[in-house]
Amino acid sequence: MIFAPLLLVALLLVLPHSEPWFHAWIPTLSHPLYARTSFLALTLSHLWLVALATFVAVAIGLTLGVLATRPTGRSLLPTVRAIAVIGQTFPPVAVLAIAVPLLGFGAAPTLLALTLYGVLPVLGQTVAGLDNVSPAALHAADGMGYGRWRRLWDVELPLAAGPIMAGVRLSAIVGVGTATIGSAVGATTLGSPIVEGLVGNNTAYVVQGALLVGALALSIDGLLGSVERRIRRNRR
Amino acid sequence: MNPRALPVLVLAGIGLLCAIAFPFLYVTPNRLLSGEPHSPHVVALALSWVLLAGLGMLEVRGSRVAVALLAWALIAGLPLVAGMDARALLHATAASARVPLGAGFWLMWLAANLLLLDRLRGVRTSGRIVAWAGLFVALVAMSRAGAFESLALVREFHAQRGPFMDALLTHLSLAATTLVLALVIGAPLGWWAWRARRTDGAVVGVLAFLQTVPSLALFALLIGPFAWLARAWPALGALGFGGTGAAPAVFALVLYALLPVVRYTVAGLGAVPPDAREAARGLGMSRLQLLSRVQLPLGWPVLLAGLRIVAVQTIGLAAVATLIGAGGLGRFVFLGIGQGANDMVMLGTLAIIALALAVDLLFQAMLAFTERRS
Amino acid sequence: MIEFDHVHKRFGEHVVIDDLSLRVEDGEFFVLVGPSGSGKSTLLRTVNRLVHIDAGNVRIDGVDVATQDVETLRRGIGYAIQSVGLFPHRTVGENVATVPHLLGWSKAEIDARVEELLILLKLDEPGIVDRYPDTLSGGQQQRVGVARALAARPRIVLMDEPFGALDPVTRESLQASLKAIQRDTATTILFVTHDMDEAFGLGHRVALMLDGKVAQVGTPLELIRQPVNERVREFVGGSRARLRELAVRLVRDSMRKGEIADGDAVDGGSSLQDALGAMLTQGRDRLPVHEDGHPAGTILLADLVASRE
Numbered sequence: 001m002i003f004a005p006l007l008l009v010a011l012l013l014v015l016p017h018s019e020p021w022f023h024a025w026i027p028t029l030s031h032p033l034y035a036r037t038s039f040l041a042l043t044l045s046h047l048w049l050v051a052l053a054t055f056v057a058v059a060i061g062l063t064l065g066v067l068a069t070r071p072t073g074r075s076l077l078p079t080v081r082a083i084a085v086i087g088q089t090f091p092p093v094a095v096l097a098i099a100v101p102l103l104g105f106g107a108a109p110t111l112l113a114l115t116l117y118g119v120l121p122v123l124g125q126t127v128a129g130l131d132n133v134s135p136a137a138l139h140a141a142d143g144m145g146y147g148r149w150r151r152l153w154d155v156e157l158p159l160a161a162g163p164i165m166a167g168v169r170l171s172a173i174v175g176v177g178t179a180t181i182g183s184a185v186g187a188t189t190l191g192s193p194i195v196e197g198l199v200g201n202n203t204a205y206v207v208q209g210a211l212l213v214g215a216l217a218l219s220i221d222g223l224l225g226s227v228e229r230r231i232r233r234n235r236r
Numbered sequence: 237m238n239p240r241a242l243p244v245l246v247l248a249g250i251g252l253l254c255a256i257a258f259p260f261l262y263v264t265p266n267r268l269l270s271g272e273p274h275s276p277h278v279v280a281l282a283l284s285w286v287l288l289a290g291l292g293m294l295e296v297r298g299s300r301v302a303v304a305l306l307a308w309a310l311i312a313g314l315p316l317v318a319g320m321d322a323r324a325l326l327h328a329t330a331a332s333a334r335v336p337l338g339a340g341f342w343l344m345w346l347a348a349n350l351l352l353l354d355r356l357r358g359v360r361t362s363g364r365i366v367a368w369a370g371l372f373v374a375l376v377a378m379s380r381a382g383a384f385e386s387l388a389l390v391r392e393f394h395a396q397r398g399p400f401m402d403a404l405l406t407h408l409s410l411a412a413t414t415l416v417l418a419l420v421i422g423a424p425l426g427w428w429a430w431r432a433r434r435t436d437g438a439v440v441g442v443l444a445f446l447q448t449v450p451s452l453a454l455f456a457l458l459i460g461p462f463a464w465l466a467r468a469w470p471a472l473g474a475l476g477f478g479g480t481g482a483a484p485a486v487f488a489l490v491l492y493a494l495l496p497v498v499r500y501t502v503a504g505l506g507a508v509p510p511d512a513r514e515a516a517r518g519l520g521m522s523r524l525q526l527l528s529r530v531q532l533p534l535g536w537p538v539l540l541a542g543l544r545i546v547a548v549q550t551i552g553l554a555a556v557a558t559l560i561g562a563g564g565l566g567r568f569v570f571l572g573i574g575q576g577a578n579d580m581v582m583l584g585t586l587a588i589i590a591l592a593l594a595v596d597l598l599f600q601a602m603l604a605f606t607e608r609r610s
Numbered sequence: 611m612i613e614f615d616h617v618h619k620r621f622g623e624h625v626v627i628d629d630l631s632l633r634v635e636d637g638e639f640f641v642l643v644g645p646s647g648s649g650k651s652t653l654l655r656t657v658n659r660l661v662h663i664d665a666g667n668v669r670i671d672g673v674d675v676a677t678q679d680v681e682t683l684r685r686g687i688g689y690a691i692q693s694v695g696l697f698p699h700r701t702v703g704e705n706v707a708t709v710p711h712l713l714g715w716s717k718a719e720i721d722a723r724v725e726e727l728l729i730l731l732k733l734d735e736p737g738i739v740d741r742y743p744d745t746l747s748g749g750q751q752q753r754v755g756v757a758r759a760l761a762a763r764p765r766i767v768l769m770d771e772p773f774g775a776l777d778p779v780t781r782e783s784l785q786a787s788l789k790a791i792q793r794d795t796a797t798t799i800l801f802v803t804h805d806m807d808e809a810f811g812l813g814h815r816v817a818l819m820l821d822g823k824v825a826q827v828g829t830p831l832e833l834i835r836q837p838v839n840e841r842v843r844e845f846v847g848g849s850r851a852r853l854r855e856l857a858v859r860l861v862r863d864s865m866r867k868g869e870i871a872d873g874d875a876v877d878g879g880s881s882l883q884d885a886l887g888a889m890l891t892q893g894r895d896r897l898p899v900h901e902d903g904h905p906a907g908t909i910l911l912a913d914l915v916a917s918r919e
Binding site: 075083088091092098100180184191210 | 240241242243246247336339350353354357445448449450451452453454456457459460548551552553555556559560566569570572573578581582584585588589592593596
């Protein structure tokens, strides 16, 4: 679990000084080290995009999921489910591409795509998690005089926290991948060296970007995964 | 208020908002420049959404049917209206002008679809099939009659017909090859993992690990090794096996597809209760007979559900493969983005979405069929 | 005091409670017994308004429950159910403290009360307070469930087949605990079960419910000896009713004072059924009776067979 973040830090420390190695590997390249933006800046910008989008996606997904499972919003549940299911068939690339005509180039369409796409897993898992809370616990909570919102806060959400966290994790991981592709529409992310390397036939750039983004993805997955496990431990 | 009215109210509210706030169409001087928004029917569209909301709140006999009919009419009518508008707008402008559909159109069309989906819930299967098939037929008929010819998307399609068809075929063959390979490799792997009770072992661990790596990174990382392979064995290179192209793309796609195939194979094999397995063995079935006569029939629907997920996922991921020269519909997306040709982007994107939805439907139908038989 | 006054409840076309009136006294252990679908659980839930009645009213100490704030009402009434419904994300201690917590008791008060209840319900394994429900046995879970229902010292406790899912040994032990607690605290308990033995073993009074109506209400002995009609007689046990009677009546009420017999003594507070069991085990037709450990009399097999007051 600690391996991926360590790898990421090591890469961030070592890669800026790795020009001789890449030069030795592919001697034909005149600029074997991506230098347009520092790797640290790329990583932070990538992380920021994902964090912001995931945060907004969680806020939206959680709210919609909670509303659709309340007695008054119950009739919306099938529609919400349909949106989550149909939405999942939309490839992330497609969502990204649709955002471009709306918002132009840069970070904005990437952010919109990340957010829209990120809502789906959180929404789906929130609904599933809240739906699976033991009916006996809910019945007992009602019988003991919990109010509707207090029951949600004290009983339902804690019990659904495991699945919800799984949704957050999925949302963040898909976000890391989509943000990588987002460099193709002008966002500055770790995908930038990859895309530039692919276009300019510079394998060194590709490797540098891919190593970093792979380590970043695994770090985030590991981190959120351990949070999820901790939550699930006592909530069976 | 009728509790079932809420979905209608929400969706009609979204529709109303989109009718007012977002452009229905754009008019652009040519396919590369951006243009002016055009929303010729704001009042009529807004009123129809208000009417829908009103009908949804009413609790009279037939109001449900009326809502469904109106939603149906909107799904069929919105493209028709847009097509007619486009024709009228093009009459007045230069030949190079284009009329792309705006966000208002797309969101309203989506809202109308969701509304119909909601209203048809609980209706007999035959009724639902009639409604959706009727829509399909109506839209195809309108398209045949040339109703959409003036829309930018259709014009782009005509301009790119050849390359588009090639890309579609490439995309389909990438996805199909991946699916077959993933099944051929993944199903035995899943069977082994299930038998050896190694579902949390190294193999599955590596596959889960790969699942996390962003697709673009994995595709790109494969260029080097595949180029080296092609150099080391020229025979492979002669077969079109190189650093870029279909080979590394399919390889990466299969890697992504393996985890779900393995997981669902394990789940499918586990779908047979241990008692039933024991009973079958006790009756003298061999392991192979057990697999073919008990486990396969019982586990097949589970595996099929897994393949549905894999297929949809692969169609989406294959769009990225174009960046390493594998072609496919993603080419239109990224080429279009590069050229700033939004119509081209939309053509590629919609084709990918339509393909994913069609494959999803196909698998759903297969699932329904197998479940009915068993 | 709980009063049901012409209570009526239907689910769709189906009448679940049919113009039912009933009165449960303060400090009474009152059992609603009947086959499934007789409306007993539904009736129980009208008290804490988990079920809304269509007509009539339910009063606690003369106040219509419909007029009270529903959450305040429920927090004032203990509630235990067959599926227990412990909160899996909370420790045993936190589960027991649920209602005191909702009522805003101080931490010191809550801790003291939790400790007291765990002892009362024989949940005295060290460290059990901090364990999570899924590490407990079914019987322990239900003990926690009962402790949770009693936590805020409610004057009324509603129990819906709380022991229905437990094995016979565990069930008997919990029944004994509950009976003792009820006697010591004089809590009014309204208890639902479909088990006639449980009903007669626990209840001061028992109401047999059939088809949404009270077929008969009275002490266990009244139901056994004077069933108002054939259906009641059938439910009470027909010819086996006499065996039930042995389970309900106490040795001290049938013994002969002062006489002396050989054999292992039975306690005056045990049932005639226990005494019969002891006679069969020991192969004797008479046994000494002790009260508080001291000889007090003798019980004869003939008294058991003949016993009819």
